[in-house]
Amino acid sequence: MKKEELLVAALKNGTVIDHIPSELVFKLIDLLGLQNEKSSVTIGYNLESEKIGRKGIIKVADRFFSDEEISRLSVTAPNVVLNIIHDYEVVEKKTVVIPDELHGIVRCPNPKCISNNEPMSSFFHVINKEQRLLKCHYCEKELNV
Template identity: 55%
Template sequence: MPKKELSVSAIKNGTVIDHIPATHLFKVISILGLDKSENQITFGTNLKSKLQGRKAIIKVAKKYFADEDINKISLVAPHAKLNIIKDYNVVEKKTVEIPENIIGIAKCFNPKCITNNENMVTKFALVEKEPIALKCQYCEKITNEEHLEVL
């Protein structure tokens, strides 16, 4: 039997975010505010993945996320999986879902939109999940996957 090897060490209590596209690791860290967190955070990138080829993983000790917080990463990591860890055991598994309203996460692609010319929070309504299409609540233009820029 082949020896199992952990690329990233286990945590006792907290959240593991798996199946993040390797190229989006630092965006996920930023979106979740983990770059300002006091919690112990372990991450790995360019790990082997049967589904994605290469993936990233984040382990956050002693932290559990509200669904609305974790769903923010769905724009950059639509297939991310969450494992809730208690006493080194997975007690719950969750998948991210794109929220119906996206607030302050994405940039409107329309250069004339007020959100690109004034200091204000962007607001979008989800029009389509795959491929993603977001309707700006201010200028009503549709931002699609090709033009999607996460703030």
């Protein structure tokens, strides 16, 4: 067992989101809507990490995220890992996959785009996953994330 995992309660069933850059912990909570989570959530940040220096970690009991929910992290934190825990064991490690479409995640940088001027969600097509190149569905402007 790793040292930082001793600092927080072990999880029987649920998800551990690991390798979060510390400064993005609260952004991720927002993206996943965990403010309204009913089950127990453990949040850690500024934990030591060999990989990224200082990392954050979020443990959510009895909660498993859908692929759609995970894809919401693809722009902000593409390198986080989700450990799926059953009966104290990691049964699966999920990485974030950038989806073909992003709905309501990225704001269009074009102030004259309709999506910034109407009560509506933004909508981007991912046109190149390696280059992380997006194209606004509405104003057709391209964006690198």
